[in-house]
Amino acid sequence: MLGFQPYETFQLLIETGGVDRTNTLLIAACDAYTRRGKPTPPEMEQFEALASRLFPTAAPNARAKGAAILGRAEVLSPVLERLVVDNIGDDLNSFLQSAATLSDQTALEIIARDDVPAAAIVATRADLSNVVLAKLFQLNSRKVYRALAANTAIQPRGAYLSALARSAQMDHMVAESLAQRDDFDAALLAPAFFDLSDNDRVKVIRAFADRDTPVAPISKTLEQLTVASADLTKALMKLFSENRRPEVTRLLSQITGLDEVRCGQIAHDVTGASLFVILRAFGCSAYDGLKVLIHATSHDSDRSQALADFATLFGNVAPQSMAYLMSAWRGEVNLLELNKPEYKPFTETSRRTPLAPAHNPVVDQAIEALARIGLRRAG
Known part of the structure; x- marks a missing residue:
């Protein structure tokens, strides 16, 4: 033989x-x-x-x-x-x-052993059947879920989508992996917003562009406030220009209903992404919002491009959707509702393709003027 x-x-x-x-x-x-x-x-x-x-x-x-x-x-x-x-x-x-193939029987035996490192390796394979996947998703293991989140051969749909979205709320590494995927709705990462990188935070905001959202519980709080957006932007611009971020924290806590820890994160977020959410939820326009962001952010050589990106977002992201994102930060909404047909984006834009810039002459002038202000202040 x-x-x-x-x-x-x-x-x-x-x-x-x-x-x-x-x-x-x-x-x-x-x-x-x-x-x-x-x-x-x-x-x-x-x-x-x-x-x-x-x-x-x-x-x-x-x-x-x-x-x-x-x-x-x-x-x-x-x-x-x-x-x-x-x-x-x-x-x-x-x-x-490295095995060329792995039978379901062997994979299921490995999973049944409660050997987490081995099960996590199984979760990285591209040839997993639904039977094996179902067993893997039943494991209460961060290592396994991190492997599943990074495995692009697994289509995040149905129960798998729900499980991954819930895991992202508890594990920033799962959230980071999902943020890199083109087949995952970044809007579902809203609860993990502050665990994500600068670029991925903007990606979450972009996922709310051109789409309806359910009514956000925090909308009632926003409606009851007497603060006008013009007064808000004026106050924030003054505080940020004088670098009085602790006072920004207290102001945001008073007007948003978010806890002070979260407001502190927003006040000290020099990328401007989380502050954009607040400004847009209050209905701020691009012109007024950029007045605040120019003083709150630190972009150095990328400042003009960052402002242009935020200007685009002001034009494409509705105030209601940012109110919904704020409610997600408070754990008040079921984000999986966004999978319903009525809440899908109006146009399925590829996540590899940036949204078209908002060619608004007023906005363009605001960017140029505010950039000059920033340069003078820096000088």
């Missing part, structure tokens, strides 16, 4: 040669099978019978070495997979990651 002596000879050698001979035969047989490429069904059947005899009687080191060699084979039956998994020892994770 496989270039060796007849199968009966192997049986005789096993029975009369002792452990040392068995160790040698096991490694040689596994090496021959691996080099064979794709075996015929009779060869597969004979090798299964041979390996099933050799592995239990060989020494632990030989079993681990033989399993590591066998794990590199082009084709493994479920029986041979089981022998590899049971005997490979510390190289198990490498096998689970």
